Amino acid sequence: MQLDDMQRARVAGWIEHGAKLSEIQTRLASELGLKLTYMEVRFLVDDLKLVPKDPEVAPEPAPAPATSPAPNQPAGEDELELLPPKPAGTGNVSVVVDQIARPGTLVSGKVAFSDGQKADWTLDQMGRLGLAAEQKGYRPTASDVEQFQAALQKQLSKMGF
Numbered sequence: 001m002q003l004d005d006m007q008r009a010r011v012a013g014w015i016e017h018g019a020k021l022s023e024i025q026t027r028l029a030s031e032l033g034l035k036l037t038y039m040e041v042r043f044l045v046d047d048l049k050l051v052p053k054d055p056e057v058a059p060e061p062a063p064a065p066a067t068s069p070a071p072n073q074p075a076g077e078d079e080l081e082l083l084p085p086k087p088a089g090t091g092n093v094s095v096v097v098d099q100i101a102r103p104g105t106l107v108s109g110k111v112a113f114s115d116g117q118k119a120d121w122t123l124d125q126m127g128r129l130g131l132a133a134e135q136k137g138y139r140p141t142a143s144d145v146e147q148f149q150a151a152l153q154k155q156l157s158k159m160g161f
Helices: 005-016 021-032 038-047 142-158
Strands: 094-097 107-112 118-123 129-133
Touching: 005 021, 005 038, 021 038, 094 142, 107 142, 118 142
Parallel strands: none
Antiparallel strands: 094 107, 107 118, 118 129
8 A cells, every 4th residue: 555645644643642553544544535454554554664652551559568467367378377266257267369379270379267267269260269178068158258259359459460
């Protein structure tokens, strides 16, 4: 596709202002009457020796310095074992995220429920949450499940999930 100097300048201006290839394709059709496929627009921009700009990404805030864990919130797997058992329904649910996710999972970790029972949890690439209790057949209470999900969501949001 051959463009005259005015059309080349317009395309260069669009790219300079941060237009994406799909936007350029739309503007070529609406403003210049040139109906091109996306691939043709890519070739056109390449032929004109123009480089679309990447969108500017805001810098991520620096991570907070590591501090000691808050009461009833373990910092690592080892501390999970140190939590004393609590009577059912009288305490908090503690969630720990593994430093390295188990194979086949997006993220994994451990949970200690309010009744002192512990379980491993996993979250796979499809967003499915799995729970494997240490005690066979154990089922946490509904309130513990709600607390677990809220605590897990809080921990994962800190990690950028």
